[in-house]
Amino acid sequence: MTRVRVLPGLSANGYARHALHDVDALWVEKNCYVDVLIELLHTLGLEPLALLGSTATVDFDGDGFTFYKPDHEDLRAFYGVDIQELNVWRPLLDHAVHHLGDGKFLITEANAFWLPDTSGTDYRRHHVKTTIVIADVDVDARRLGYFHNAGYFELDGEDFDRTFRAMPPTPDAVALPLFAEVVRVDRRRTSGPQELAAMARERLRVHLARRPRTNPVARFQAHFEAYLPTMQERGLPHYHAWAFATTRQLGASMELLARHLEWLARITPSVPLDEAAAQFLQLSATAKAFVLKAARAVNGKRPFDDTGTFGAMSDAWSRSMTQLAAEIGS
Known part of the structure; x- marks a missing residue:
């Protein structure tokens, strides 16, 4: 064979x-790792939306945002994978x-x-x-x-x-x-929505306790402003590699966190998570728009001040994390 x-x-x-x-x-x-696990779980008849609470830990590490991977302990606890x-x-x-x-x-x-x-x-x-x-x-x-x-x-x-x-x-x-x-996957199991949501909510509390201690978007802004001349010197190919490591990881992770909270809110409507989800989703959309705006600034080699965009993303992160911690506990 x-x-x-x-x-x-x-x-x-x-x-x-x-x-x-x-x-x-x-x-x-x-990102390539979380994407393939989403599709693998989906194909196995498991709900990947439960797995995304660990995106609350995404941080700015100085030259990029966390290249986040689903928590392996969550995989075992939720699905037996x-x-x-x-x-x-x-x-x-x-x-x-x-x-x-x-x-x-x-x-x-x-x-x-x-x-x-x-x-x-x-x-x-x-x-x-x-x-x-x-x-x-x-x-x-x-x-x-x-x-x-x-x-x-x-x-x-x-x-x-x-x-x-x-x-x-x-x-x-x-x-x-x-x-x-x-x-x-020989021990995989399918839990009912309520049971899965209860486990995901408890694990979200654990992940929230590991959220960044200071606002990662504010630190990202300082990095961007200092690094912009280097990107303008090196050109668009270098910028696109930078954007994948920074803005994309921020925006995509916040979209996943928003979808996770929306899923939790649907299963357990008594826990008010919709507002935090909407804020994280807006942060994600703002990050996506910023990718193109910054690309034009790099290509045009001109000064670029977008404190309004950074301020909106920074405020959304702070408000949403504060609200989420209050509702879930951490």
Whole structure:
């Protein structure tokens, strides 16, 4: 048998993505790690909206916002899904065949240059590290089914060989092993909405206790103002890399936190969370608008003062976190 797959009915044709990745979302793609877990849980019949409370901990770290990942303890508590690092001691393809055959998924680093779902951006254009979930491997046909960003896709041929480093110019003697994780789903469980919301609310209290001690948007503003001349000197490619690490992570994480609170409010309407959710959603929308405004300032190499935008985002973060802590407790 050369084909191994965890979910035999899964296909890229007609795949229906989760609503978090709807075309009307503020940020259709959030970051590569949280995106693939949203779609994996969705495909397993589990509700990923419960998992997003850990976005309350997102902070500005001096040169970027937290590249947030769903909390693995939450995954185990809510769904019985367990993620552990894989010791990559042999070719990744060998690991994939073994673990998929055992009913497990693999999360692994990949080069977007060889992922056809990134056509128009990185595919066959830029070598960019990203994350995929391997769900279906056919060794003889050289075909791979994988979750990436906002959906489920397939690749084959040279893309298969390069993704698994099965051919030069990346000989095993000099290439570092790809980082990978094993996703065990044999103990997965589906909880009712009320039970899941109760667990999520308790975990949100834990995450809120770890929220930034000072306003991260205010610190982000100081960084932007000091760093703007450097970005103007280095140009738009450098700016776009900066924006992905900063403004996108801020905006996308706050959209996810807002959707998490909206979900909690629907399940437990006695807890007033809608106002905080609306504030976080407005912060996210403001961050998205700022991406384009700052790009014009970088490209035009002109002075740029947008204290109003930063002030609005900063105030929204402070008000929402204060209200949320009062309602949930932390």
